[in-house]
Structures are given as C-alpha cells and as structure tokens.
Amino acid sequence: MISFEFPIAERIRLLLRLEDLFQRLAHFMERGTPTDHHAALLSLFEISEIGARSDVKGELLQELDRQKHALDALRDNPAIAEDALDAVLADIEAAMSGLFDSTSRVGQHLRENEWLSTIRQRSGIPGGVCEFDLPSYHFWLHRPDAMRRADVDRWYAPLKPARAAADVLLQLLRDNGKTYPLVARGGNFQQMSGGRIVHMIRIVIDELYGVVPELSANKYAINVRFVQPGTGNERPRPVGKDIEFTLTYCKL
Structure with missing residues (x-):
C-alpha cells in the first residue's frame, strides 16, 4: 500500500514540509560520508529558508497552545483514558518549553553564520560548491567523519525544538x-x-x-x-x- 497526504490548511502544509526536511536531515546525518554531510547541510539550509520566510516558531506555539486547551477540556471525560491524555499533554508541554527556551527565529543561527551563509549562497549555483570555489568547505568535507558529524549536530541542535513541536502536532493530526x-x-x-x-x-x-x-x-x-x-x-x-x-x- 502507498499513502498520499494532502494538506488542506496552510499550517499543515508547513508542518509536512518541516517533517520531510527533518527526516531527510536525520537520514544523511546518520550515514556520515562527505557527500551525505553535504546533503545534510542542504537540508539545514532549506529549514533555515522556511524559518526566514515565516514565523515558524510563532505558528508552532500558537497551535500547540490551542491543542493544549482543547485537550485540557477533555479531563473527567469517561470516554478518555487519563493516562493517554496526560502523556499527550506532557509531550505538548515539553515541545512548548523547548520553543520558549529558544531565543531566536527558527534557523536564525544558520543565517548568522558567515561561513555557512557563503556555502548556502553558492549551493544555489549549479556546481557552485566545487573545491576551487570554496576551498575551506572542501577542507571541511575532508575532515574525519566524527568531526564533521559533531559540527552538523551542533548546527542541528537549535532546530530540535521545532522538530519536536512539528512531530507532536502531526501525530495529533494523524491520530484524529x-x-x-x-x-x-x-x-x-x-x-x-x-x-x-x-x-x-x-x-x-x-x-x-x-x-x-x-x-x-x-x-x-x-x-x-x-x-x-x-x-x-x-x-x-x-x-x-x-x-x-x-x-x-x-x-x-
């Protein structure tokens, strides 16, 4: 069987795009070759681009808060399992806390990194990240896998709250x-x-x-x-x- 999901609301379109990019990022981060880590960076840049175009953090917080109030209203409903409800609310609270703790827009740290911004701009040009265009990037790609992975993990870390929030909301959407x-x-x-x-x-x-x-x-x-x-x-x-x-x- 094959599944096709069609967003009707613009906010759901945003969530599905974030999910796709985060899944792609995780896939290439786990593999670890220079080519994989280059693909991981491209996914990071796309997430950053979405964050620059819209208030992703505000959208996620608004929807999480709406879901929290809707689920809180279900307490004492005999048809609702209290343990399951508490678990979902705990996930929502954790996602909201992570977003509140982040002090900037989604992907802002990537856009403010001059070295990464140069790579992002050149990656929009066919063949624009060749070694003669970006020798420092060529050097980075030839560093040990563990060192590159540590760098990618560090750049990914501030985005984790956004991923957690998107995952919680999409799980609620699909379950309902x-x-x-x-x-x-x-x-x-x-x-x-x-x-x-x-x-x-x-x-x-x-x-x-x-x-x-x-x-x-x-x-x-x-x-x-x-x-x-x-x-x-x-x-x-x-x-x-x-x-x-x-x-x-x-x-x-």
Whole structure:
C-alpha cells in the first residue's frame, strides 16, 4: 500500500514540509560520508529558508497552545483514558518549553553564520560548491567523519525544538482521523463536504494499481481523480477502471 497526504490548511502544509526536511536531515546525518554531510547541510539550509520566510516558531506555539486547551477540556471525560491524555499533554508541554527556551527565529543561527551563509549562497549555483570555489568547505568535507558529524549536530541542535513541536502536532493530526473504504468509479470520486472541517486528507491505495491521486478540495466538496503517472515524455493519463482506496479525514 502507498499513502498520499494532502494538506488542506496552510499550517499543515508547513508542518509536512518541516517533517520531510527533518527526516531527510536525520537520514544523511546518520550515514556520515562527505557527500551525505553535504546533503545534510542542504537540508539545514532549506529549514533555515522556511524559518526566514515565516514565523515558524510563532505558528508552532500558537497551535500547540490551542491543542493544549482543547485537550485540557477533555479531563473527567469517561470516554478518555487519563493516562493517554496526560502523556499527550506532557509531550505538548515539553515541545512548548523547548520553543520558549529558544531565543531566536527558527534557523536564525544558520543565517548568522558567515561561513555557512557563503556555502548556502553558492549551493544555489549549479556546481557552485566545487573545491576551487570554496576551498575551506572542501577542507571541511575532508575532515574525519566524527568531526564533521559533531559540527552538523551542533548546527542541528537549535532546530530540535521545532522538530519536536512539528512531530507532536502531526501525530495529533494523524491520530484524529476518520477512515472510510471507498471506490472511485472509472477512476473518479466526488463527495460533498457537508460542513466537515478537514485539515488534511490521506489517501491509501494498493501500489499494484500503478496510479496516483490528484485531489482538489474546498469547503463544499472533495474531488479525487486517479491517473497513471507519465514517464519520460508521456503525460499522466486518466484511469478508466474502478479503484478501491481508503480516504482519511484528519483535523487538529
């Protein structure tokens, strides 16, 4: 099975992008070759760029505080397990505390590092980080793996509160989803929203179908169209057969 997640709200789009970048960063940090650590730095730069364009810290704190108050209101509800509720609230409190302790915008320390800023600017040029362009970076890439890893860990450390906050919110979002088994007749499916509040839609299909979903949604209706992805010079083609899939409505 393969899962596709479509953010409906802009805040969820931000969370999913952060999650993708942090997962990529962790992958390349664990490996440890010069090429891997170069890729890790590129992920750090992308996270920093997101932090420069929007108030990521403020967005995360606002949403965490909203979730905290919503969950606090569930206390004494007989349908809610107190232990599970306390664990989630503890995760939220820890994430908020980490963000409060950070004194600057997300990625600000990377943008203020002159050496890293030079690498970031050159990395936007095709082949711009060759050894003759950045000899000091070439020297750094040839340092022992453990030394490079320590540097990357140090640059990553101030970003950990943002990652923890994003992870908590996305876990809440995914756990608070309602899933329905459906069939797209002739590759198309439409459903009226009926006033339902949705922040993200997850579609899961069998990989054997060899199709991908295209989704459009607003407050009135949700439309899903399955297409065969194009390869090479081919364009995506509509699917004329029925497709079984599951659709999950997620909200915070």
